Amino acid sequence: MLRLLNRVAQYAMEAGMTGPRVVIIGAGIVGASLADELSARGWDQITVVDQGALPSPGGSTSHAPGLVFQTNGSKTMTQLARYTVEKLMDLDLDGEPCFLQVGGLEVATTVERQAELQRRHGWAVSWGLDARLLSPSECVQLHPLLDPDLVRGGLHVPTDGLAKAVRAVEAQLRRAQSRGVRLLERHEVVDVRTDPAPDGRPGQVVRAVVTDQGELECDLVVCCAGFWGPKVAGMVGMDLPLTPLAHQLAWTGPVPALAGQEQEAIRPILRHQDADLYYRDRFDQIGIGYYGHDPMPVSPFEIAPVSAGDGSMPSVLPFTEADFAPAWEESQRLLPALGDAKTAEGINGLFSFTTDNFPLLGPSFDVEGFWVAEAVWVTHSAGVGRAMAEWIVDGHCSSFDLHECDVNRFEAHQLAPDYVLARDCQNFVEVYDILHPLQPMEEPRPLRTSPFHRREEELGAVFLEASGWERPHWYEANAALVAGRTVPVPDPWAARYWSPIVAAEAQVTRERVAMYDMTALKRLEVSGPGATALLQEVFTGNVDKSIGSVTYGLFLDVDGGIRSDVTIARLGRDHYQVGANGALDVDWLTRHQPADGTVQIRDITAGTCCIGLWGPRARDLLAPLTRDDLSFKYFRAQQFSIGNVPVTALRLSYVGELGWELYTTSDLGLKLWDTLWAAGQEHGVIAAGRGAFNSLRLEKGYRSFGTDMTYEHDAWEAGVGFAVRLQKEAFIGREATVARQETVRRKLSCLLLDRVPGASTDSIALGKEPVFAQGTCVGYVTSAAYGYTVGRSIAYAWLPAELSVPGQQLEVGYFDRRFPATVAPEPLFDPEMVRLRS
Numbered sequence: 018m019l020r021l022l023n024r025v026a027q028y029a030m031e032a033g034m035t036g037p038r039v040v041i042i043g044a045g046i047v048g049a050s051l052a053d054e055l056s057a058r059g060w061d062q063i064t065v066v067d068q069g070a071l072p073s074p075g076g077s078t079s080h081a082p083g084l085v086f087q088t089n090g091s092k093t094m095t096q097l098a099r100y101t102v103e104k105l106m107d108l109d110l111d112g113e114p115c116f117l118q119v120g121g122l123e124v125a126t127t128v129e130r131q132a133e134l135q136r137r138h139g140w141a142v143s144w145g146l147d148a149r150l151l152s153p154s155e156c157v158q159l160h161p162l163l164d165p166d167l168v169r170g171g172l173h174v175p176t177d178g179l180a181k182a183v184r185a186v187e188a189q190l191r192r193a194q195s196r197g198v199r200l201l202e203r204h205e206v207v208d209v210r211t212d213p214a215p216d217g218r219p220g221q222v223v224r225a226v227v228t229d230q231g232e233l234e235c236d237l238v239v240c241c242a243g244f245w246g247p248k249v250a251g252m253v254g255m256d257l258p259l260t261p262l263a264h265q266l267a268w269t270g271p272v273p274a275l276a277g278q279e280q281e282a283i284r285p286i287l288r289h290q291d292a293d294l295y296y297r298d299r300f301d302q303i304g305i306g307y308y309g310h311d312p313m314p315v316s317p318f319e320i321a322p323v324s325a326g327d328g329s330m331p332s333v334l335p336f337t338e339a340d341f342a343p344a345w346e347e348s349q350r351l352l353p354a355l356g357d358a359k360t361a362e363g364i365n366g367l368f369s370f371t372t373d374n375f376p377l378l379g380p381s382f383d384v385e386g387f388w389v390a391e392a393v394w395v396t397h398s399a400g401v402g403r404a405m406a407e408w409i410v411d412g413h414c415s416s417f418d419l420h421e422c423d424v425n426r427f428e429a430h431q432l433a434p435d436y437v438l439a440r441d442c443q444n445f446v447e448v449y450d451i452l453h454p455l456q457p458m459e460e461p462r463p464l465r466t467s468p469f470h471r472r473e474e475e476l477g478a479v480f481l482e483a484s485g486w487e488r489p490h491w492y493e494a495n496a497a498l499v500a501g502r503t504v505p506v507p508d509p510w511a512a513r514y515w516s517p518i519v520a521a522e523a524q525v526t527r528e529r530v531a532m533y534d535m536t537a538l539k540r541l542e543v544s545g546p547g548a549t550a551l552l553q554e555v556f557t558g559n560v561d562k563s564i565g566s567v568t569y570g571l572f573l574d575v576d577g578g579i580r581s582d583v584t585i586a587r588l589g590r591d592h593y594q595v596g597a598n599g600a601l602d603v604d605w606l607t608r609h610q611p612a613d614g615t616v617q618i619r620d621i622t623a624g625t626c627c628i629g630l631w632g633p634r635a636r637d638l639l640a641p642l643t644r645d646d647l648s649f650k651y652f653r654a655q656q657f658s659i660g661n662v663p664v665t666a667l668r669l670s671y672v673g674e675l676g677w678e679l680y681t682t683s684d685l686g687l688k689l690w691d692t693l694w695a696a697g698q699e700h701g702v703i704a705a706g707r708g709a710f711n712s713l714r715l716e717k718g719y720r721s722f723g724t725d726m727t728y729e730h731d732a733w734e735a736g737v738g739f740a741v742r743l744q745k746e747a748f749i750g751r752e753a754t755v756a757r758q759e760t761v762r763r764k765l766s767c768l769l770l771d772r773v774p775g776a777s778t779d780s781i782a783l784g785k786e787p788v789f790a791q792g793t794c795v796g797y798v799t800s801a802a803y804g805y806t807v808g809r810s811i812a813y814a815w816l817p818a819e820l821s822v823p824g825q826q827l828e829v830g831y832f833d834r835r836f837p838a839t840v841a842p843e844p845l846f847d848p849e850m851v852r853l854r855s
């Protein structure tokens with residue numbers, strides 16, 4: 018994609034233009050933000066088309082009440098919202114503001130919600146938002162309509178407020194227009210014309226957008242069509258996993274208690290998540306939004322366009338009063354002043370939900386020049402506009418880490434229409450629910466099962482879910498192993514999806530030997546005469562070594578940001594196995610694949626399986642099962658047979674013990690399990706789950722991409738500089754990485770939570786908690802677990818470099834408490850690597 022953009026930009030410059038010819042489909046808040054941001058970067062051949070009449074063409078933006086609550090469990094989503102607030106605060110339309118900064122207030126009416134607001138407060142603080150927990154009386158002071166007897170407390174973010182979405186559309190479009198952007202209203206896009214990609218490249222390339230009024234030739238299309246997105250993306254054969262769902266929004270008539278209110282909004286926007294409700298002022302009326310009704314999905318292919326220009330709004334469905342009845346009753350309870358008013362108007366308004374609640378951003382995998390910016394709330398719209406503009410113009414986004422939002426992040430099953438519908442409806446139901454970080458989806462399950470599934474069920478596996486895979490978290494069959502061990506019990510929140518068996522499984526791994534089902538790890542086969550060159554280009558390590566070598570390294574972006582960490586085994590001269598993190602690794606490799614057919618990239622995850630056999634007795638268990646010599650060293654690969662099962666064995670271990678990752682094809686997986694299990698009985702083998710794995714991994718300090726380190730971090734900061742081979746002449750991100758070596762200002766650091774005398778446990782953090790130095794938030798936790806070997810609660814955290822010094826005293830915020838913590842040297846376990854190399 019980068020190559021295409023450079024080519025397109027070059028042609029444009031040769032023609033005396035700046036930037037390629039871009040068509041943005043959709044002039045809602047997302048299309049308008051993007052037009053503004055792209056034109057601000059000097060691109061001057063941009064056309065925005067919309068089927069409706071501007072500035073309110075009839076999509077979701079046209080009737081969004083515009084509440085902007087910035088707090089989110091995702092750092093990226095919070096940052097996108099923060100930028101949106103900052104930008105809209107600076108924007109006006111003929112002197113009228115585009116943002117009313119009235120603040121945001123979330124109230125709790127239950128004990129559970131009160132705790133949840135404390136947790137959300139932690140996120141806000143971690144991500145740098147000014148936020149405060151309020152007492153009931155402080156809540157009522159801010160929002161005097163609240164019933165003081167009902168409210169137990171609140172979370173206040175003073176910079177939240179109301180986006181005037183239609184005004185912001187008009188202001189941004191006007192500004193874009195003043196820079197030469199062309200606006201075409203009442204133009205319905207009916208097709209996107211593509212041609213086979215030239216120069217032997219696979220796939221298609223965008224040529225033109227076809228409207229009901231003629232063709233617009235272009236080099237780049239960005240689909241900002243809101244919930245019509247699947248229909249527009251479908252024009253180039255792209256599946257967009259989103260569902261339009263109706264959501265109820267009602268407005269009261271005049272509320273006597275608000276009579277005479279001259280400003281549109283003076284009270285903070287309000288959320289009452291215990292009852293799926295939110296509220297905003299509109300002079301003497303109140304707007305009420307409701308998510309408590311049954312999901313009302315609509316097919317994006319059946320919603321009419323709005324090209325008739327007759328003012329019809331297909332995005333508004335008739336208000337179903339019966340569904341709203343509980344909302345109205347509860348609203349009168351929370352805001353008793355509403356008792357004197359009535360609901361005057363209402364809509365069932367459509368907007369997009371996705372399977373994981375994140376937007377869908379980025380370029381199509383198959384069609385060069387086709388991009389999407391979909392499923393974006395008003396809350397995140399300006400941030401997304403900026404992110405997309407950077408990505409499109411520069412080839413990467415430098416302001417935000419977009420790995421959660423990338424449209425190419427999905428596994429194949431996650432694009433199946435039934436899956437998309439089920440997940441999107443469930444996410445509507447859960448929109449304000451209190452969700453534990455480990456809580457797996459309940460439906461549709463099971464989806465992907467490894468060949469060991471039957472045996473795991475027999476051992477009483479407690480399954481969580483990872484990329485659709487059923488993954489054991491612990492095994493009830495190991496319950497007897499807990500006896501005689503001292504296991505600290507976490508507090509009730511941290512103890513969800515936890516069992517003392519986790520501790521026993523972790524300890525037995527260090528004492529004897531354990532089998533871990535590692536099938537859910539993404540595996541790719543990269544082969545062909547160009548394979549070595551491709552991997553040398555995208556990978557920080559050197560793969561051009563002897564057959565059987567295994568190398569840990571990184572995929573970096575051009576700015577040195579970490580895109581993934583992978584382990585590459587050279588299995589033949591032109592044959593590599595890549596242990597990766599997810600679908601985005603396939604995307605990244607494929608985008609750099611040469612067009613000459615010399616490299617094949619195959620996702621082999623589904624057809625293969627893996628057992629991690631780890632522990633001091635692993636060799637004793639394995640040796641009798643093979644005729645091969647098992648003395649091959651740490652970070653080497655070998656192919657041999659275990660009994661009747663041919664395997665690829667990688668001498669690696671994420672738990673820090675002697676052992677191998679043993680790969681075979683799925684058909685032989687059960688046989689492999691049974692063979693190891695039978696032979697392991699005399700060595701006390703157990704099956705162990707992900708709970709134990711996480712604990713052991715943190716004792717060894719192994720980073721997890723996506724949690725501990727992401728696109729925003731470089732190798733030096735993340736503590737994986739050892740994986741960057743600067744002796745290699747060239748690889749993507751090398752120059753930036755060299756430069757960033759001099760500017761390390763933050764570091765991923767290992768904290769040990771101190772024991773608090775009298776406290777029931779020090780086993781608490783789960784991730785995303787704020788870290789404080791002398792009362793000021795200085796960072797946040799990424800991964801955390803109890804270390805059952807070191808006997809301490811471990812939390813990895815991002816800290817300013819000057820505080821990342823062993824012995825530094827800090828505090829970790831956990832709900833309404835602060836736990837003392839100390840920076841520790843890492844790794845905590847076996848720093849000499851004696852056990853791994855044994």
Ligand SMILES: Cc1cc2nc3c(=O)[nH]c(=O)nc-3n(C[C@H](O)[C@H](O)[C@H](O)COP(=O)(O)OP(=O)(O)OC[C@H]3O[C@@H](n4cnc5c(N)ncnc54)[C@H](O)[C@@H]3O)c2cc1C
Binds near residue numbers: 306
């Ligand atoms: C009732 C309701 C309440 C909401 N409340 C909030 C809230 O409080 N806070 C918040 O952040 N978000 C809220 N949202 C969500 C938010 O409104 C949307 O997520 C956001 O407006 C989507 O913006 P968009 O630009 O992607 O899509 P849209 O505004 O839908 O714009 C898409 C545009 O694409 C055009 N288009 C589509 N297909 C074609 C075609 N084939 N040819 C030409 N043009 C086409 C459409 O005409 C439309 O103008 C709410 C939504 C609703 C419905």
